[in-house]
Amino acid sequence: MTDNITIVLVDDHSVVRQGIHAFLETQADLVIVGEASTGEEALDLVTELAPDVVIMDLSMPGMGGIEAIRQIKKLSPHSQVVVLTSFQEDEYIFPTLKAGALSYVMKDIQARDLADTIRKANRSESILHPRVAARVVQELRGERKRTPNAFADLSEREMEVLRLIALGNTNAAIAQKLSISEQTVKGHVSNILGKLHTADRTQAAVFAWQQGVIQRERSS
Secondary structure (H helix, E strand, C coil), X not given: CCCCEEEEEECCCHHHHHHHHHHHCCCCCEEEEEEECCHHHHXXXXXXXXXXXXXXXXXXXXXXXXXXXXXXXXXXXXXXXXXXXXXXXXXXXXXXXXXXXXXXXXXXXXXXXXXXXXXXXXXXXXXXCHHHHHHHHHXXXXXXXXXXXXXXXXXXXXXXXXXXXXXXXXXXXXXXXXXXXXXXXXXXXXXXXXXXXXXXXXXXXXHXXXXXXHHHHHHC
């Protein structure tokens, strides 16, 4: 008989948590040891409980799921993260996987399939939704082809935001310099990370410097 798999469930919608909890309670080997509605709460629980698996939503108030995943993997490297979301866009998929998520499934997943995904995550086996897996494969096949034009998909405004990020500006500072709201800046940053397939703003900044964005911007 195998040991129980401990789980922390993170979603800002209580109805979603209740539904998942109700089903997982019927699975003898799956035990929810904690629930969180924000990324910050999730970090506290992971620090305290070091669960085997974290089921993570991506869109939450405060700290988003991607940043929470990154921090969780630092706090508890053995904890595997299963992302349970409704987002299939590149700006979520690639940063999420780079942040350390093992599996990426949709919220329309069948309950038994979710339980199987959790068990596989505990064995370090990844499960990706078919459309997500297809995007990953497409990206791997086209990665070399797109490298010379890595910034081609960025809008003029996104390039401006990227330059300011690379120069060390915070979201608040960028908002002030561009006369836009911080929320708008956050949206641009999210788009930039997705289009560049970087996990965080630091990686995006480093990549911008490596590719000569600052020099090009200064000389233009």
